[in-house]
Amino acid sequence: MAMTLDGTSGITQMTGSIVMSGSTSGTTTIIPSAVAGTTTVTMPAATGTMMVSGNMPAFSANTVTAQSFGSSTFTKVQYNVELFDTNSNYDPTTNYRFTPTVAGYYQINANVGFTGSAIGFSMIAIYKNGSLYTYGSGIINNTTVGGLCVVSSVISCNGSTDYIEIYAWQSSGGALVLQTGTGNNTFSGAMVRNA
Amino acid sequence: MTLYEKIKTIYPELQDADFLNTIRLQNDSDGKGDYIAKWEHPTLPRPTEEQLSES
Numbered sequence: 195m196a197m198t199l200d201g202t203s204g205i206t207q208m209t210g211s212i213v214m215s216g217s218t219s220g221t222t223t224i225i226p227s228a229v230a231g232t233t234t235v236t237m238p239a240a241t242g243t244m245m246v247s248g249n250m251p252a253f254s255a256n257t258v259t260a261q262s263f264g265s266s267t268f269t270k271v272q273y274n275v276e277l278f279d280t281n282s283n284y285d286p287t288t289n290y291r292f293t294p295t296v297a298g299y300y301q302i303n304a305n306v307g308f309t310g311s312a313i314g315f316s317m318i319a320i321y322k323n324g325s326l327y328t329y330g331s332g333i334i335n336n337t338t339v340g341g342l343c344v345v346s347s348v349i350s351c352n353g354s355t356d357y358i359e360i361y362a363w364q365s366s367g368g369a370l371v372l373q374t375g376t377g378n379n380t381f382s383g384a385m386v387r388n389a
Numbered sequence: 390m391t392l393y394e395k396i397k398t399i400y401p402e403l404q405d406a407d408f409l410n411t412i413r414l415q416n417d418s419d420g421k422g423d424y425i426a427k428w429e430h431p432t433l434p435r436p437t438e439e440q441l442s443e444s
Contacts, residue, residue: 261418266393266408268426270418290418314405326413361415365405 243388251281251294252384260371263308268319268326268361271306271372273381290359292381297353297389304330304360305344307378310337314365318343321359335366340373348386358383392423395444399436 212224227233255273263269272290283294294300308316317332330345341364349358360381364370372379390398392414397403407430408414415426428435436444 264391264393264414264416264423266405267391267414267416267423269416272418317409324417363409365408 245385245388247280249296249388250298250385251283251296251300252382253279253281253284253292254380254382255279255284255286256376256380257372258374258376258379260374262369262371263362263364264369265314265367266363266365268363270321271304271318271360271362271379271381273304273360273379277382289357291357292359292383293355293357294351294383294385295353296385297351298385299387299389300349300351300358300383301346301386302349302358302383303344303346304381305342305379306360306362307342307373307375308335308340308362308364308370309373310340311335311364311366311370312337313367316341316343316362316364316370318345318360318362320345320347320349321361322349323356324359326361327358335364335370342378350389353389390444392425392441395441396436398444399440400433403430403433 211226214222216222254277256275256277257271257273259272259274261272270290274286274290276284276286281295284292302320304318304320306318313335315332315334318330320327320330327349328345328347331343333341333343335341343362351358411430412425413427414423416423425435
């Protein structure tokens with residue numbers, strides 16, 4: 195390693211990486227870019243935890259199963275196929291819920307598509323910890339293209355016990371099933387900033 | 390007969406909006422079926438288990 199120190203700019207030239215020992219154990223290594231040119235990283239004038247890809251959970255799941263929904267009953271949507279789940283925080287088999295293990299604020303998105311009906315309307319909702327958090331869009335049912343409902347919100351999660359689920363509702367008077375085409379029913383989320 | 394159908398039999402005057410605002414029927418997709426998660430209707434009392442089983 196080569197390094198230049200002066201009284202004005204501090205470390206002005208250095209080659210190689212920096213390895214810092216932790217206060218108790220382990221090390222943190224800062225490795226400069228391996229490509230030519232100059233790269234500048236400016237630290238924000240704020241105190242916080244630096245977020246990198248390894249501690250910013252993100253997931254996406256869908257379902258192409260014709261899950262049945264009784265009339266006028268909020269029913270949990272069973273998104274049972276994971277597209278990606280970077281931190282193993284989504285459960286696609288038992289509870290169909292996202293339980294992020296890093297505290298922070300999460301962008302949550304979901305949609306469901308019901309088969310057609312000439313009666314009533316449909317809607318979708320985000321549930322947090324088993325209770326309604328927010329409604330999404332509602333749509334008047336129709337027999338032509340069915341009903342596609344969407345919901346989106348930024349939600350604070352404590353990184354341990356908080357969990358997010360999606361429920362859907364329809365009022366056709368009888369049971370309706372989900373459309374089974376790709377893209378009709380998706381549930382995704384990602385951290386947008388830490389706690 | 391579903392829980393919704395039983396409640397509509399007991400209270401046929403209920404509308405769709407009632408099941409969004411003051412009454413919430415819920416199914417957690419856990420195999421335990423439908424249940425009344427909230428009943429805050431201003432005039433109609435929550436149906437009893439006996440009423441539901443008879444309807």
